[in-house]
Amino acid sequence: MEIIMRYIAFAVGLAMFGTTAQAATEYTGDKVQGMPVISALDVADLPTGQHRFMFEGVETATGQHWYVPLMVAKGAKPGKKVLLQAGVHGDEMNGVRIVQQAMAQLEPAKMKGSVVAVIGPNRSGIERIARTWAIANDGTELVDYNRVHPGKEQGNPPERQAWLMWNKVYKGNVELALDYHTQTSGTAYPLFIYADYRNDEVKTLAELFPADQIKKDPGEPGSMETTFVEHGIPAITVEVGAPRIYQQDMIDRGLQGALNVLTHYQVIDGKIGANAKTEQTYIGNEMSSVRATTGGFAEILVKIGDEVKQGQQVALQRNAFGDVIATYTADRDGKVLAVSTDVIREHRAMLVRILGQNPAQSCQNGC
Ligand SMILES: [Zn+2]
Structure with missing residues (x-):
């Protein structure tokens, strides 16, 4: 039964995210910091090249909007659609620099497929350098934005933000997801990956990283990673060291992992660099x-x-x-x-x- 349910989830996932594209990229007509504002992304209707947008996220308390910076590298030829994301928790920074550096070195004319980069979808958290989304009502309620996915259209602000991200950004544009985190404030990890080893492709993703440690992990309900996996999209949580700071060694290795993934799936040409095998990553299960x-x-x-x-x-x-x-x-x-x-x-x-x-x-x- 479990296998059947998982197959159904997988099939539904493919239908929802793999093959069904958005109708079109929707431009609101606004610009924020010089970037065009969009309320829906469809990578399929973008020309080959590098693109930058502000995604119109959930309404703020006074009815303005939170805007999420998006970068898209659309390749000249078809291929895998990859998501690079950082800032789901707003105090976890190494991944921000990794995603920026990965996007800066992509050459769309030579690419097969596309890469969507999302910086800080937890807009409330990243502005406060905090893990949580702060709901203003009821004297402030702090919500872990990595436990509310795939969100609710009519939910509270973090739930609605999650729904908008899933339905207006990820849907149709993501076939593989790398979600960069760090340990939370006051603690530290090495380069460490949570990976659902029940899914062979997730195992492949994890072991393309030169991580120090990997945890075979059945997942966390409501997290970005687990929600992608439940929808048939291979995804890993990449924990890149310590919060709040940039650590160059961690950034270098986290970037190598992303480039290895893009190379493995032939989005870019190149050679696979340091990975779990070459670094003899320690892989545990509990x-x-x-x-x-x-x-x-x-x-x-x-x-x-x-x-x-x-x-x-x-x-x-x-x-x-x-x-x-x-x-x-x-x-x-x-x-x-x-x-x-x-x-x-x-x-x-x-x-x-x-x-x-x-x-x-x-x-x-x-x-
Ligand atoms: Zn995190």
Whole structure:
């Protein structure tokens, strides 16, 4: 039954996103920062070349609009339609520079297919350098924009923004999606990928990146990645290091991954560079987070990428007087996937995340 349902989801996905193009790119007649404003994108009706737009997103509280910057590289010949996106969380920046650099080096006259780039669809979050979308009503409500997909036409602002992005930007224009993130504020990842290994093409995408670690992952309902996969569009979440800053090594490797994907699918010519095989990426199927059991000043005793053994001390917390009030040990063997970079950690805050191997058959493609 599950297989049948997945096939139906896949078939519906193809019908919705793979083959059914938008009627046309719709120009509102406005310009913002010199860019034409559009309310719908159809890459099929654009001429070969590089294009820039402002997409008219959801209405603001006073009835203006949030505008999402879009770049499109339309190739001279038909081929794969690829999405590069960053800024779904507004405090996660390395991907912004990756997407900008990838677009800057594309030569549409030599391309087969097209690349759509989206910078900061979570307009509320990126303006506040924040993970969440802030709904103004009811004294402000903070919503994770990566849990509301594919959105609702008549929903609250982040839900409606998601609906507009799915129905007016992605639909018909995306056959593969790379969604760039980082760890959230106060924490850090290496170059790390969430990938649904039940889908062979997702595995291929993930392993085209020279990542440090990959998690075989069944997905997160309402996330960009999982919603694409559910609609038959291979997608991965690429976690590029730490939030809020540009890290050159991370940007270089995240860009290499995007170029490898475009090369593999023959959108561009070239050679596949560093990837999971050449970098001997660590691929795990289960992760766990060591979380604070009190509030306090944390010291993390391990580094990202360290191998740890179950029972090994990985962190401690002190009170304001300097006394150790809690010590923390690894709950499994594995590699350190993420650490807290903020010293102050509240109750339940993540201190250390460990990626490991669960040998159970049910975890083969991720638990
Ligand atoms: Zn994120």
